[in-house]
Amino acid sequence: MPSAVDFEKILSATLKSSADLAAVVGDRIYCLYIPQTAKMPCVSFQRIYGRPANTLMGASGLEVIKMQIDCWGRSLTDCKNAAKAVRAVMPASGPWGAHLDEDVDSFDGETKYFRILMEYTIWYCENATE
DSSP: OOOGGGHHHHHHHHHHTOHHHHHHHTTOEEESOOOTTOOSSEEEEEEEEEEEOOBTTBOOSEEEEEEEEEEEESSHHHHHHHHHHHHHHSOSSSSEEEEEEEEEEEEETTTTEEEEEEEEEEEEETTOOO
16 A cells, blocks of 8 residues: 655656656656765755644545755756746646645855755645556
């Protein structure tokens, strides 16, 4: 049975299925950390938390998940293009739906990398069939 604990696999497959995102970052989509040898631009993501939506009758099979998705690049244009592609591939409904809560543009003066941080709230139905 699928579990929200493993939601990273579902998100990774969704991101990697986007031709528009691949046109910007190739296959450089990483869960939790970016390898030191990674080239830019790239995307990283992490599950901030998962919380089951339980009822008085017990587990509902529905879980709310907070995900952080970061687009990294040597130029702000690369980051913006990656962020647009990520936003376009995130589903609004189905076995899971994503809502963008906020995004933030930033620049790291030490590494000279631009970054767009996006936080999503995701509703995932563990017992849904695709």
